[in-house]
Amino acid sequence: MKLPFVCFIACSAVVLALPAQAAECGLDKPGDELTEEDATKIYDCLSDDLHAGYKAGDKRWIPQSYVDDYRSWERVSTFPAAPGFHDGRFLVTYVNSIGAGEYLKYAEENVHIPAGTLIAKESFAVDDQGAVKKGPLFIMEKVVEGKSPDTDDWYYMMVSPQGNPVAVDVMTACSECHQGNFGHQGGLGYPVPEARVGQ
Numbered sequence: 370m371k372l373p374f375v376c377f378i379a380c381s382a383v384v385l386a387l388p389a390q391a392a393e394c395g396l397d398k399p400g401d402e403l404t405e406e407d408a409t410k411i412y413d414c415l416s417d418d419l420h421a422g423y424k425a426g427d428k429r430w431i432p433q434s435y436v437d438d439y440r441s442w443e444r445v446s447t448f449p450a451a452p453g454f455h456d457g458r459f460l461v462t463y464v465n466s467i468g469a470g471e472y473l474k475y476a477e478e479n480v481h482i483p484a485g486t487l488i489a490k491e492s493f494a495v496d497d498q499g500a501v502k503k504g505p506l507f508i509m510e511k512v513v514e515g516k517s518p519d520t521d522d523w524y525y526m527m528v529s530p531q532g533n534p535v536a537v538d539v540m541t542a543c544s545e546c547h548q549g550n551f552g553h554q555g556g557l558g559y560p561v562p563e564a565r566v567g568q
Contacts, residue, residue, distance in 0.1 A: 390418045391493070391501045400451065400459075400495030405563075408449040408459050411501055415493055423491075423506045425532030435508055436528055439489035443469035443566075449493070450564035454546065458492040458504045462560055468511065472557065473567055480555030484522070486511040488557075503530035509547075509556075520544040521556050 394414035396407055403411075423436050442463040449459035464472045468486025492504030508526040516522055525543035527535055537543075547556040562568055 391415065391503050395495070395499050395501045397499045398495075399497045399499055400457070401497075403459075403495060405448045405450075408451075411493065411495065412449045412459070412461060412491075415501070415503060419491055419493070419503055419530065422503065422530045422532055423528050428528065428532075429534050431508070431526050431528065431534050435487060435489070435510075435526070436506065436532075439463045439465075439487070439506075439508075442466065442487070442489065443473070445469070445472060445566045446560040446564045447566055448564050449491075450561045452558065452561050454550070454558055455490070455492060455504075455507065456494070458494045460507075460560070461491045463489045463491075472559075475559050475565055475568065477554045480557065482511050482555050482557065484511050484513045505529050505535070521548055521552070523547065523556055 394411050396403070396411065398407060420440060428436060440463065442465045444461070444463050446460065446462045449461050451457055451459045465485075465487040468482050468488070471480070471482050472486070472488070486509075488509040490507040492507065494502045494504055496502070506528040508528070510524040510526070512522050512524055514522055517524060520539060521544070523544065525539050525547075529535055544556075547558065551558045559565060
């Protein structure tokens with residue numbers, strides 16, 4: 370049974386281990402100096418290892434299929450972008466077929482995301498010394514209207530780079546950020562404009 374008040378930190382810092390391969394993917398440039406091409410090179414280096422790490426281990430309350438299948442969904446970001454949220458991590462976003470059509474409109478008002486929509490965001494961070502750290506997989510699920518009114522009918526989940534679910538208070542770690550910053554667009558924090566597919 371999924372719990373609406375279980376979430377993984379979307380807007381707060383998470384202390385994560387530095388996997389060995391992440392060190393090999395750095396470009397010796399601080400994160401705030403990376404170009405689109407630099408971020409893509411790092412992601413391409415991490416990509417296989419990142420996905421394998423997310424899939425490892427018991428997901429407990431998170432459906433394993435969400436983690437196994439998200440790369441078959443529509444990729445809606447053309448490169449890993451750091452929008453300033455998710456603790457400044459670089460994000461690559463995927464949306465399942467139920468919600469992709471509405472999501473790709475990037476609407477800022479009158480947003481109607483259908484129940485059953487799943488959104489997954491892979492992440493990594495690059496610090497001021499250029500060190501690369503694998504980040505969590507953030508997942509959002511739109512549930513039927515009224516099922517989780519306190520979160521505007523979104524469930525939030527996160528999987529660590531080692532494949533473990535991490536439980537935190539969904540209100541303070543996820544919903545307050547999404548609704549406070551993006552409530553006008555259905556709680557959706559889109560990729561930065563230059564990274565949006567079709568824009």
